[in-house]
Amino acid sequence: MSRQTPQPATNKRTGPQAGLLTSLGQNHARAFFFSAGKLTRHPLSSLLTALVIGITLALPAALHLLVQNMDALSFSWERTVQASVFLSDDLSEEQGRQMATRIAEHPEVEETEYISREKALAEFRELSGFGAALDLLEENPLPAVIAVQPVATASALQIEDLLKELSLTKGVDSARIDQSWLERLNGILIIVQHIVQALALLLALAVIVTVGNTIRLDIQNRKAEIEVMKLLGATNAFVRRPFLYTGVWYGLCGGIVAWLLLQIVLGVLSGPVRHLAGLYQSDFSLSGLNFEATVLLFLAGIALGWTGSWWTVTRHLQAIEPK
Amino acid sequence: MATGQNIVEFHGVSKRYPGSGDALDRLDFKLGHGEMAFLTGHSGAGKSTFLKLIALIERPTRGNIIVNGVNLSQLKRHHIPAYRLGLGIIFQHYNLLYDRSVFDNVALPLVIRGLRHQDIARRVRAALDTVNLLKKERAEPITLSGGEQQRVAIARAIVCKPFLLLADEPTGNLDPDLSLDIMNLFRRLNEVGVSTLIASHNVALIRRMNRRIIHIEEGKVMSDAIPGPVPA
Structure with a gap:
């Protein structure tokens, strides 16, 4: 071994030195793979931790999916909702058709359809199965109707105003739309959304605590190792880095577990839901996490894992000094 | 105060632990560049404290310690890691990391310094070659004998070309033959210029x-001399 002139320890370093960025990148890459290797050495306990985090993350994600699907469901119903404008029998078919055209010019109205008394009777006869009973009546009991399809963007309030206006129009008996139950559903959904947010916050805290506790045990088990590293001249940042990446790995694996759990639940539910929707003559089907939500789920896992380990490592590492 | 020819200087250094007497009592000491010295004395005489003060594991209660021109009392806490990079520290219990290979153990100080992969491999092999363990670089430390483990620890201590080697009872766990091997290894390292300070109670060895032997008793230097040749 050749000796060089002794140098002050605090500034100069011996030997070839990588550039600061390269060496920083290498340090992080090392910590990244080192911490991954650590986890694979104890696959069962790592898996259990990831599972706990995964379940914790899956809960708010599943509730988010529930709200998303309910929202889509109510939206698809909103779109099929039509307002019915019942016309007075005084109005001739010609006048009725003109009124349908006039209503269609409204900005909130997508389209209108004039249904004459005869057509209404024919439809009723066909759909209801009461044809024979109708034959007993001397005259057609059904009024002419204009079916009004509001534009998709029309709010409930706008539709209500439209109906009020239409019902005051000469020749209109009444105008109605059955959507109060939709408003109630929307009201419930908003509450559920708030619950999901509050729950997500609590469960995020749970993930941080879970990761923090796991890392704390890890630090305790590796106390001697940390002391040796510090004696060899390791900075706090150097010692901290693998622990932070361990937290990141836990979070990412937890995110993946959560995603898998959701896929399983969706897979199990999609059949029965389609069956139920079929009973309602709806082609509604469950929607899963889209790409953005999936990425968000993974990022949330990573961020929470990092936060949990950072919080723990910062508290415990300073206290470990060589003796 | 700092002079060019000394690697370590103690000026009136005292160390008192709370609840007990003085571990070191107004101690003056100098170790020249490239010098090798042994600290000896009964356990509890202050040998370990002496080394801990140099490694900044402990701070003196009084007095000044100057290592490699740096006054340790003026060294801030966040400068300690960089300071320790210049030391090679060896322990009685080897203090290897048993979750990684011999190679990775020796590489650790270089990794801490942020060296490139290629340089790390080259220098780790050079250090392992010095301690005659090149063939064991892939081995797990736990599979090695005590003497081999201590040689791994020495390789780890010298891989960064430290300005000072500190060893605390490096042969405390080894049988006489292995102990002699290890001490001869230290002497060879010293012969190529590594300043070395070794605490050992094995006076015969x-x-x-x-080499110079400093005998410490109750925190004071009792004798400091190079012994004459010993009949074998």
Whole structure:
């Protein structure tokens, strides 16, 4: 071994030195793979931790999916909702058709359809199965109707105003739309959304605590190792880095577990839901996490894992000094 | 105060632990560049404290310690890691990391310094070659004998070309033959210029090294001399 002139320890370093960025990148890459290797050495306990985090993350994600699907469901119903404008029998078919055209010019109205008394009777006869009973009546009991399809963007309030206006129009008996139950559903959904947010916050805290506790045990088990590293001249940042990446790995694996759990639940539910929707003559089907939500789920896992380990490592590492 | 020819200087250094007497009592000491010295004395005499003060594991209660021109009392806490990079520290219990290979153990100080992969491999092999363990680089430390483990620890201590080697009872767990091997290894390292300070209570062994022996008793230097040749 050749000796060089002794140098002050605090500034100069011996030997070839990588550039600061390269060496920083290498340090992080090392910590990244080192911490991954650590986890694979104890696959069962790592898996259990990831599972706990995964379940914790899956809960708010599943509730988010529930709200998303309910929202889509109510939206698809909103779109099929039509307002019915019942016309007075005084109005001739010609006048009725003109009124349908006039209503269609409204900005909130997508389209209108004039249904004459005869057509209404024919439809009723066909759909209801009461044809024979109708034959007993001397005259057609059904009024002419204009079916009004509001534009998709029309709010409930706008539709209500439209109906009020239409019902005051000469020749209109009444105008109605059955959507109060939709408003109630929307009201419930908003509450559920708030619950999901509050729950997500609590469960995020749970993930941080879970990761923090796991890392704390890890630090305790590796106390001697940390002391040796510090004696060899390791900075706090150097010692901290693998622990932070361990937290990141836990979070990412937890995110993946959560995603898998959701896929399983969706897979199990999609059949029965389609069956139920079929009973309602709806082609509604469950929607899963889209790409953005999936990425968000993974990022949330990573961020929470990092936060949990950072919080723990910062508290415990300073206290470990060589003796 | 700092002079060019000394690697370590103690000026009136005292260390008192709370609840007990003085571990070191107004101690003056100098170790020249490239010098090798043994600290000896009964356990509790202050040998370990002496080394801990140099490694900044402990701070003196009084007095000044200057290592490699740096006054340790003026060294801030966040400068300690960089300071320790210049030391090579060896322990009685080897203090290897048993979750990684011999190679990775020796590489650790270089990794801490942020060296490139290629340089790390080259220098780790050079250090392992010095301690005659090149063939064991892939081995797990736990599979090695005590003497081999201590040689791994020495390789780890010298891989960064430290300005000072500190060893605390490096042969405390080894049988006499292995102990002699290890001490001879230290002497060879010293012969190529590594300043070395070794604490050991094995007086018979260190007298055979023909190096300066500082005898500490109750925190004071009792004698400080190079012994004459010992008849074998």
